Amino acid sequence: MREAANVSGSLRARLALTLIGGAAGLAVLLFLVVRSYAAQIAQQGQDRILEASVTSILDAAVLRDGLVEVDFPYAAFSILSTDQDDRVFYAIHQDGTLLSGYDTLPQAEQTIGADVVHVSGDMRGSDVRIASASRTLVGADARTLVTVAVAQTQEALQVTLNRISLNVAYFGAGFFVLSVLVASWATSTTIRPLERLTNSITRRGPKDLTPVAQPVPLEMGPLVSSLNNFMARLSASLSQSEDFIAEAAHRVRTPLATVRSHAETTLQRVEREENRQALRSMVRAIDESSRAAGQLLDHAMITFRADHLERESLDLVALVQDLVIRLTPIAEMKDIALTVESDPEVMVAADSILLQNALRNLVDNALKYSPVESEIIIEVKSAPQPHVQVMDEGPGFPPDQIDRLATRFLRGDNATGTIGSGLGLTIAQDVAEAHGGDLQLDNRSEGGACVTFTV
């Protein structure tokens, strides 16, 4: 009956993966954005200093007698000094010809009158940042265009950038770790109502088909309400089939009872032996069919209940004594004594309905096979394991069949002439096994059968 679900994927994993993946993406994005912003700010800082340097050199340039004179201000280069000893290059051109500095310094496209222009370039194998500006100098009789370019390597900038990147990376990792924690918390909070619902349904008894009443989150509403609808339908159909079985049993058993009663009465009235034989076999057939029907139903009920045992703490001794009271009238008809030998109390956790059914079948069997004026001993002991042992003085089990007798519908060869369906031992064995115990069949050395039912 217990079917494993067809599992595909996991909500918890899916939710956790989505949240953690999202957090990882966000952490990387954060890292990239902050780092590029930091690089931009740092670059702007360098650019501004280079600009100040270029401007101060340009300001110092004068046109005298047609020649360009530049008196480098000290600050023009000192402001460029860094911890990393970045190198500084410059170039001054007049109308396109180099006046002073490095002619290998990459030239930026100059637009006259425009602001300082910044470009990145390469100088002697190092990345450099270049600022350049032009100005038209006007002398007494001439005009000339002076262009100043100042470049600086980017080592200090790189160091700063690396430091910022490292910090941003730490920050991103911290963010990620925190997100994972939040994600797992969020996942389990989201899943918890689902687990609670699962638990409450798993813990139900086999016959509990009442609707789920506990509050559930909005999203689980449709699931729970369709579950409730389903259980209502199942419950209706179960009670319908229970009613049907009860009704069918009533319809069949009542006329059978009529026939049996009439047969018994008539048996007292007729004299001819063949009529009496016919009536006797009628009664036997009725008993056989009703017993078989009862045991088949019992067996079906046991198969159903065995999957969902309703265990409760009960005293095996009290249960057996109760059973003995119920069966004493039948035992007395054959003058059989039912003797209980037991510990004062044997507590077990078991399904009382199943246990009563199994033990009744065992004692019924013993009664059927016991000779007149004999004794059936029912021993109830808690050691070594809680067990009930039923011993009779009947013919015992056929030794060559003893291993197979608990098989469904199989009866011992020596059972001819006795009414039975062959389900009694099967029922007892199924019940014992459902409780984790077993059923042991033996023959007593002094004769008779001995059945041990271990819980």
Place this chain on the structure above:
Amino acid sequence: MKFLLVEDNHDLANAVCARLQMDGHVVDHADKIADASAFVDTGDYDLILLDIMLPDGDGRAFLKQHRAGKNDTPVIVLTARSQVSDRISMLDLGADDYMTKPFDHEELQARCRAVLRRNAGHAQPSVQLGDVMLDPVAGQLKVGTKVVTLRNRELRLLELLINAPGQIFSKAKLADRLFSYDEDVSENAIEVYIGRLRRHLEPSSLQITTLRGLGYRLDHA
């Protein structure tokens, strides 16, 4: 004994009444709960035989009402349902015993006796014939001052004979009453019980006479 049978199926009710009357019991029959309640209010019954499925309600309802009314007449439930859970709920509701249809009348008698024995204090119907008194519920035979506790089969045999003194019972008839239908017994087994009864009845005004080829008869001197 006086029985009240509550059963809605008239065929079955007639069959059961006939069978009980054959043993010398008095039986009233009610086919619904309303009638049964009226019978219980007016008559004094030794035992109530109660069916569960009745046209005007569930026999369990009657049982509950019966017990709530402090009525202690024993009730044996006769039902077509054989499930253990039903049996337990029936006993919880105050039924004294439970039998599944179709039932064996000998077993019903045995259960009636057991129930009456458990409900001691109730007036015990006993049979007096000559200087012999038989208490079928306790299974005790009193001959003068001698008290014998009879075995079940001895009791059933004596009950048959003592309720119809002078009537001839064939061995076959007695065997059918004494042994269950699945027992393979020879009619000669009856002789064993007859022999025992003769011993128990000595010395009294009653004696069991053997009529060769016909059977046995209880004679009252």
